[in-house]
Amino acid sequence: MTAMQSDVPVTPKPIPVRVSGPLASGSILQPINSSMIAIAVVAIAAEFGSSAGVSWIISAMYITTAVCAPMAGRLGAIFGARRVFMAGLVFVAAGSVVGMLAPNLGVLIGAYVLIGTGIAVHTPNAMTMLRAYADRYDRHPRTAIALLVMCGQSTAALGPTIGGLLVGTFGWHSILWVNLPVVAICAVWVMRADVGFAGGSSDSLRTSLRGLDFGGIILFVVALTTAMLFLISLRATPYYWAAPIAIIAGVLFVIHERGTVEPFLDVRALVNNAALSATLGRALLTYVCFYCVFFGIPQWLQTVRGMTPIEAGLTMLPVAGVGVLATSIGSRTYRRYGVRTTLAIGTTALVVGGILIASVERSTAPVVVLLIVAAVMGIPNGFNNIGNQNLINTVTTVDDVGASIGMYRTMAFIGANLAVVVTTTIAGSAIDDVGMKHIGWFITAVGVLLLVGVLRSKHMGPKVRRG
Template identity: 25%
Template sequence: MTRSMSNKPSRLPWITAAASFGFLVTQLDVTIVNVALDAIGDAFDAPTAQLQWVVDAYVLALAAMLLSAGAIGDRVGPKRAFLAGLVLFGLASAACGFATGPLSLILARVAQGAAGALLIPPSLALIAHAAHGDDRRRVAAVGWWTAAGGVSIAAGPVLGGLLVETLGWRWVFFVNLPLCAIGAVLALLVAPATPAKPRVPFDLPGQALAVAAVTLLVGGLIEGGHRGWGGAPLAALAAGLVLAAVFVAFERHAKHPAMPLTVFRSRPAWSAVVVGSALNFTYYGLIFVLGLYMLRTLHWSPGKAGLAFLPLTATFIVSNLASGSLVGRFGARTITSGGVLVAACGYALTARLGAESGVLDMLPGFALIPGGMGLAIPALTSGLLASVDRHDAGAASGVLNACRQVGGAAGVAIFGALAGAGIATGLRASAILATAMLVAAAGVLLAPGRRGGA
């Protein structure tokens, strides 16, 4: 295979497939561990607070490193960054599987999240370059990419439950090894060498400020849910807000910023960040609480709990793949706002669940939530890529996905705190909060006087 052939538009489906494996493994590991928490807790005699860190350590590291990952991908080339991310993700997953206690598992999850960050912006950049400015092909490719992530995040509990009951909890991490290998082989065979940005200085102070701010903010939220909202958690939140303000001020004057603020002056990019953060906040948080609800309130086995999440997977597939063609017909703004409102209806229905609920009670919400998200997220992502220069695709997607992951980590922390007073009560409160947040997000999109895409 020659490089010239690799650059032809006909290679886009294969490049999309390779890129999708990167998004697939990172999203799979957000939720696959949820139905394994009881088994991990029993194996290590770990309290609930440590189990929440097993989930959040991954999401926190993923969020904190995404800005850096976008910049690294732009500077060394998306293909090299993507391959390095797959190798490191596989090694970190093996470390998770061989963990000997909660601390070693949490540290390995941090490494796994940091490696996962190297997969998301470069994978989108590979697609953006391969589409050669063809909006229709790019929208379709992004639809498949988001479908891979949406399906994997929904299928995580299903696969996790089956693995826990058959091979043991360690296999929820070992399963990543063949997935990373397939993605790496595909990328080596079909992805062309993509343009890098050599000689551009790396914004190390900006990256450090971003990582510190995200870590303090999300860490403060997590610990506040367990220890109360005073003392160390409050100090962490305050310090995180100060560092976030310093980061923004620094980036405005940086010659080569990690987060190019000018990119996000366009309506599609700004709304993508706001709405994407709200979608992840609500979904990641509720999936965490639902896992506890099924295991500890309904007393289901991990396998049964995993299978209960199966409708999420099917609806994600249909809505993700439909999103691209619907955006082409009705516009990104219409499809995004419609998808957000559909998801809000799903959360409202989920608020009805109680201590005696069954699978049939869950089905309506479990169909509408991923149905709406699957419509909205491809429109957000494609709108963002269309609004920035191709050479800024890695940095822009890094910012979008960093904000989304921060939203997801915050959702786990806050919804987990709501469940602390009682899982069934916390689930209801979480679903009501999720509904309100998404209605507000749709209101931002539909406000009079707004123009542009998503």
């Protein structure tokens, strides 16, 4: 009897919530800050008198996060994942204080650079600690990853509602000071948690820092910033000089990364790991659509429908509720049917949501119709992120998962930057009915492209690696 029992495979237990909960708590800071600003931009523009300048608050934050996210895993390996996680909280707190006291738009943009630096490090280092804990104690990380995704997606969806309530009641500064209690709670929780993983390199600080690819970082910043500057300028006076700089810097960046032993962004890994590169590309397009919704709809609700920030935020509330439910159902769908089915459901919902945004008579539609549209847009958030992040966990090793999730976050942040470009280019700085229609058809087209890619992909078998 004992011998027979010993032949029965033992299913690993999930990572306990006392470990995954604290690590997931840090993941709420990035989505809540990026989604609250969508409600506050109208009030910020009114105070500082520059609608075009306000778009650079969002761009500055996401350019910073796009740069810092790939470094986050590397820094965690040098200094220890938990130390870097905690340092991110310090940056968020510092940026929030500077932003609350900002006398002009330039200082506010600088404050969001600090915030962007902080929020970039949490998810990659949380994933590193979760994978290390799972390997050390023979636990499976699926439930922990689902919690990480759920915290991020639910707070991203709740962000416009929370931001609307804060801005409408206390003014736009309140979206910054709300970070401080969140940072404090997260810091205490993480420090008290036994994550079972300290990390950190045994090399000297100088030797470790020498491994950081500062040349690649500089080229990446130049390429992304000048590309953003050129694309955003197309609606007014195009900055043609920025285009060749972006192209040259981009080409040099790829050449430099391919020849660097420890690159800032591992171009060779993307070339050699087709499943990883396809997942990152899919994530980029998904996040462009995601942020088109979160940047576009709240502004339209206030400028065209005449809603207050509170009303606009509450109208976006169904995205949060459905997003949380979709994340839970998406996690179960992934376990039972695999990644292809999970992503197919998410991208189909994205197509349907885009069609609804494009076809609904927005100015005269009853509020209940707008709530239904918002609810539909909550579905792809949960399913797509569960599918993509689990797929990255499947196709990378524990040593590479932190850097890979960092690249995944970089795609999200570049997608947010591109969403600013898309909304500004096809809808203008003050989004009207025609602009929202264009945004809807753009989301529809991208959703169809993603759906075809998911159905035809060779990297999504019916089974996925467990754990």
